[in-house]
Amino acid sequence: MVILEVRDVVKSFGGLRALQEVTLTVKKGEIRAVIGPNGAGKSTLFNVMTGLLSPDSGSVRFDGEQITGMPPHRIIRKGIGRSFQITNIFPRMSVFENVQVALFSHHGKSRNPLSMARKFKEIGEETLGILDRVGLGEKYDASASVLSHGDQKRLEIAISLASRPKLLMLDEPTAGMSRFESRETVALLQKISREQGLTLVFTEHDMDIVFGISEKITVLQQGAVIADGTPAEIKANPEVRKAYLGEEIAE
Amino acid sequence: MDLSFLTVQVLSALRQAAFLFLISSGLTLIFGVLNILNFAHGALYMLGAYFMYWVTLQIVGPAGFLLALVAAPLGVAVIAAVIELGLLRRIYIQEEIYQLLLTYALVLIIDDLAKIVFGPEFKSISKPEILSGSVTLFDGTVPVYTLLVVVLAPAVAALLWYLLYRTKTGKVVRATSSDREMADALGINMSALFTLVFAFGAVLAGLGGALAGPARTVFPGVGTEVIIESFVVVVIGGLGNLWGALIGSILIGSLETIGIIVFPEFEMSLIYLLMVAVLVVRPWGLFGRPLKVKALSEKNLAMEAQEISPVHFAVHPAVRWAPLLLLLLVPLFAGRFYQYLLTQIFVASLMAIAFNLLLGMTGLLSFGQAAFFGVGAYTAGLLLTKTGLGTLSALALSPVVAAAAAGVIGFFCVRLSGVHFAMLTLAFGQLIFTVVYKWYGFTGGDNGIQGIPVNPIPLGGLGDIDIGSTQSMYYFVLAVVALSVELLRRIRSSPFGATLKSIRENGQRAAYLGLNVKLYQWTAFVVAGAFTGLAGGLYALMEKSISPEIIHWTKSAEPVLMSIIGGIYTFVGPAVGAVVYITLNSYLVAWTEKWALVLGLVLLTLVLLLPGGVVGFVNEKARQTLGKLRCIRKWSFSKSATS
Numbered sequence: 001m002v003i004l005e006v007r008d009v010v011k012s013f014g015g016l017r018a019l020q021e022v023t024l025t026v027k028k029g030e031i032r033a034v035i036g037p038n039g040a041g042k043s044t045l046f047n048v049m050t051g052l053l054s055p056d057s058g059s060v061r062f063d064g065e066q067i068t069g070m071p072p073h074r075i076i077r078k079g080i081g082r083s084f085q086i087t088n089i090f091p092r093m094s095v096f097e098n099v100q101v102a103l104f105s106h107h108g109k110s111r112n113p114l115s116m117a118r119k120f121k122e123i124g125e126e127t128l129g130i131l132d133r134v135g136l137g138e139k140y141d142a143s144a145s146v147l148s149h150g151d152q153k154r155l156e157i158a159i160s161l162a163s164r165p166k167l168l169m170l171d172e173p174t175a176g177m178s179r180f181e182s183r184e185t186v187a188l189l190q191k192i193s194r195e196q197g198l199t200l201v202f203t204e205h206d207m208d209i210v211f212g213i214s215e216k217i218t219v220l221q222q223g224a225v226i227a228d229g230t231p232a233e234i235k236a237n238p239e240v241r242k243a244y245l246g247e248e249i250a251e
Numbered sequence: 252m253d254l255s256f257l258t259v260q261v262l263s264a265l266r267q268a269a270f271l272f273l274i275s276s277g278l279t280l281i282f283g284v285l286n287i288l289n290f291a292h293g294a295l296y297m298l299g300a301y302f303m304y305w306v307t308l309q310i311v312g313p314a315g316f317l318l319a320l321v322a323a324p325l326g327v328a329v330i331a332a333v334i335e336l337g338l339l340r341r342i343y344i345q346e347e348i349y350q351l352l353l354t355y356a357l358v359l360i361i362d363d364l365a366k367i368v369f370g371p372e373f374k375s376i377s378k379p380e381i382l383s384g385s386v387t388l389f390d391g392t393v394p395v396y397t398l399l400v401v402v403l404a405p406a407v408a409a410l411l412w413y414l415l416y417r418t419k420t421g422k423v424v425r426a427t428s429s430d431r432e433m434a435d436a437l438g439i440n441m442s443a444l445f446t447l448v449f450a451f452g453a454v455l456a457g458l459g460g461a462l463a464g465p466a467r468t469v470f471p472g473v474g475t476e477v478i479i480e481s482f483v484v485v486v487i488g489g490l491g492n493l494w495g496a497l498i499g500s501i502l503i504g505s506l507e508t509i510g511i512i513v514f515p516e517f518e519m520s521l522i523y524l525l526m527v528a529v530l531v532v533r534p535w536g537l538f539g540r541p542l543k544v545k546a547l548s549e550k551n552l553a554m555e556a557q558e559i560s561p562v563h564f565a566v567h568p569a570v571r572w573a574p575l576l577l578l579l580l581v582p583l584f585a586g587r588f589y590q591y592l593l594t595q596i597f598v599a600s601l602m603a604i605a606f607n608l609l610l611g612m613t614g615l616l617s618f619g620q621a622a623f624f625g626v627g628a629y630t631a632g633l634l635l636t637k638t639g640l641g642t643l644s645a646l647a648l649s650p651v652v653a654a655a656a657a658g659v660i661g662f663f664c665v666r667l668s669g670v671h672f673a674m675l676t677l678a679f680g681q682l683i684f685t686v687v688y689k690w691y692g693f694t695g696g697d698n699g700i701q702g703i704p705v706n707p708i709p710l711g712g713l714g715d716i717d718i719g720s721t722q723s724m725y726y727f728v729l730a731v732v733a734l735s736v737e738l739l740r741r742i743r744s745s746p747f748g749a750t751l752k753s754i755r756e757n758g759q760r761a762a763y764l765g766l767n768v769k770l771y772q773w774t775a776f777v778v779a780g781a782f783t784g785l786a787g788g789l790y791a792l793m794e795k796s797i798s799p800e801i802i803h804w805t806k807s808a809e810p811v812l813m814s815i816i817g818g819i820y821t822f823v824g825p826a827v828g829a830v831v832y833i834t835l836n837s838y839l840v841a842w843t844e845k846w847a848l849v850l851g852l853v854l855l856t857l858v859l860l861l862p863g864g865v866v867g868f869v870n871e872k873a874r875q876t877l878g879k880l881r882c883i884r885k886w887s888f889s890k891s892a893t894s
């Protein structure tokens with residue numbers, strides 16, 4: 001079953017064609033990598049898919065529904081979670097509060113003005129559960145701004161998970177992490193995807209990770225899709241080898 | 252309309268535009284490069300005028316006048332350079348609000364220093380003979396001095412253009428103003444550039460003052476009028492845009508002239524109406540572009556530790572109830588003066604805490620809260636004097652009407668952010684002020700409303716409560732404020748409060764939690780407006796007379812100052828700020844005329860040494876100590892249950 005369908009999306013910044021008729025279909029439960037050299041348009045594609053930018057033309061469908069041009073907050077409500085390339089958290093709130101506030105939103109409690117936030121015990125438990133899962137359980141009361149870069153990335157994943165998305169989009173989830181940290185994070189993502197049937201779309205520059213966990217790979221170059229297929233197909237694709245990967249996967 | 256009339260009016264509009272341009276070009280230049288909206292620019296203008304006055308007194312005659320015209324702006328530049336090097340420089344990394352506050356503190360200090368040095372009275376600057384006559388132009392009589400100003404300002408504009416577009420430094424300035432990071436990457440010496448631009452902007456302000464001085468008059472505080480007009484100009488034109496400042500000056504200069512002829516009562520309202528209209532249609536002004544949102548890494552996160560998070564630490568209820576108990580006992584041992592002072596503090600605290608729901612919690616700097624205070628006060632005042640409505644009903648309607656006003660105004664304001672948000676709230680506030688000030692038929696105009704009848708409050712079958720005396724008013728206000736503050740405290744620790752905080756921290760991420768950020772900001776704006784309106788209603792009851800001054804923008808600055816004194820990232824901070832502010836005010840005013848100077852110095856010290864405010868500082872210390880002891884950590888749910 002198709003969960004995400006991007007069709008002929010075009011996006012230009014002034015004269016720059018950042019996305020040129022990009023088409024992408026993701027099946028439910030799939031782990032999909034979007035790769036390409038710097039400036040290929042990966043983040044732009046994510047921004048279009050999650051409503052931060054609206055495309056010049058083309059459409060995005062999620063779960064059979066048109067979401068093109070919807071504002072982010074409505075798209076998120078449909079069941080999409082997202083993390084950003086540059087870490088995007090709530091810096092002067094504790095780790096706990098970062099996830100708790102996301103859960104309030106998910107459970108429709110954000111508008112409650114008169115009950116104490118800490119009286120929501122179930123949400124508190126759930127918050128700690130999510131933090132434990134991403135390995136931040138011990139640091140729940142630290143201010144998010146003092147976390148290490150890797151921990152902040154993980155916190156952002158935790159925030160995105162809080163809304164129990166059907167589709168999670170991660171823009172370079174391991175950027176700036178140590179080797180150990182990225183391996184842990186990748187294992188976590190794999191586990192969550194498997195356990196919850198979560199669909200994962202991510203960008204990544206580390207080819208070991210890309211080929212290690214993705215089931216499908218889309219290759220972008222200068223805003224256009226130049227290849228789309230299984231890791232094996234991508235490895236074998238001469239155009240991809242020539243244009244982007246070169247020796248890196250020649251082995 | 253004949254030609255002579257037209258000539259006179261056109262020249263008068265141009266003269267006004269010329270003054271406005273001189274001041275606002277410097278303001279916008281400084282904003283473009285330093286990203287600081289310089290409140291003290293009006294004070295620099297005033298200094299220019301005073302220096303002009305002083306030099307022309309020393310050397311009488313045309314030579315002295317000419318010399319003064321050169322020396323005054325340079326003198327102002329020296330002072331500005333000292334300010335930049337000694338003060339501004341230290342707070343570039345801090346949040347916008349502290350930079351704004353520092354320049355505001357400078358206004359207070361410079362104004363009072365001017366009063367000390369030059370005296371409180373109006374000064375006029377004499378012009379040399381050749382400049383004081385008038386000539387006939389198209390049958391109209393035009394002062395020579397007007398011609399001089401109208402010719403000189405375009406010359407300055409041309410010079411500015413040359414400096415910015417034809418010199419190397421000018422190109423660097425423009426590059427920095429359009430893309431600071433790029434300029435940083437190019438290795439431009441930012442600190443030297445900042446000093447240069449700030450001093451140069453001050454030259455323009457000083458020249459404006461020096462030229463305007465002889466045409467208008469000089470007095471301490473003249474800058475407060477000038478600065479708001481210049482804000483209007485640069486915001487209409489687009490912050491940081493020189494051509495915007497030029498067009499804005501001509502627009503406002505013309506509108507003022509036309510307004511005086513066609514619509515003399517509401518001339519000033521027209522200006523704010525134009526500002527509102529422009530910002531509603533073009534949020535960044537006529538020539539402006541959206542400001543780059545500062546990356547989070549650029550913001551100063553040093554204050555992250557000041558908020559004792561309600562999730563992790565719970566204040567013991569006794570800490571909250573003890574002060575209330577104490578306040579209930581005060582009238583037993585304190586006289587009427589103290590009761591009255593405290594009642595004032597209660598009202599101010601409510602206003603400040605409500606305001607801080609916006610600033611500290613949601614991250615919105617509203618500079619028009621006095622409007623809602625005023626709407627609340629006038630609602631109660633008008634209802635009580637003109638209808639037979641009971642005291643409680645009139646008071647209850649204050650927050651309702653204020654909330655309605657906030658709903659309409661907030662609808663337009665939350666579409667903007669940062670300094671543009673502040674400026675639009677300021678414009679709306681001033682619009683309301685100018686209307687109330689002149690609408691004699693309804694609001695009583697500048698006379699206000701006197702002798703507001705405060706009838707006893709009926710208690711069903713239990714008789715009446717009379718709140719006419721100082722003491723009963725004390726208890727009444729205390730009760731209403733305590734209830735409101737408790738409500739506000741609940742809002743702060745609620746999921747809604749947590750959500751507002753997340754919007755303050757990172758609006759984009761909040762949207763990615765599925766939150767309609769603008770709707771939440773709007774709601775916060777309305778809630779703050781309602782409580783501010785209630786404070787206004789209480790004010791009307793306790794003072795029994797109101798005047799438009801309570802809506803003036805300087806009144807809007809008060810909750811800002813109180814919140815910052817106490818600490819914007821704390822709940823009680825604004826109330827503590829209100830105590831400090833009101834106490835300082837009432838004691839210093841009795842003791843010295845220089846209360847603004849003291850307040851300015853207090854603010855300056857706070858910004859430089861205790862940017863988290865008094866309570867923020869205490870909290871941080873407490874947290875450090877308690878963090879070590881780990882004794883009051885209080886989990887509502889056990890951690891072991893989950894793992």
Ligand SMILES: Nc1ncnc2c1ncn2[C@@H]1O[C@H](COP(=O)(O)OP(=O)(O)OP(=O)(O)O)[C@@H](O)[C@H]1O
Nearest residue numbers: 013016018036037038039040041042043044045085
């Ligand atoms: N808001 C914007 N305005 C103008 N140009 C933009 C904007 N966002 C992206 N671009 C440009 O579009 C192109 C694609 O950028 P994008 O960030 O999508 O690339 P990317 O594949 O994510 O690169 P990276 O691997 O470096 O993250 C780049 O040339 C970039 O400069």
Ligand SMILES: [Mg+2]
Nearest residue numbers: 042043044085
């Ligand atoms: Mg990217």
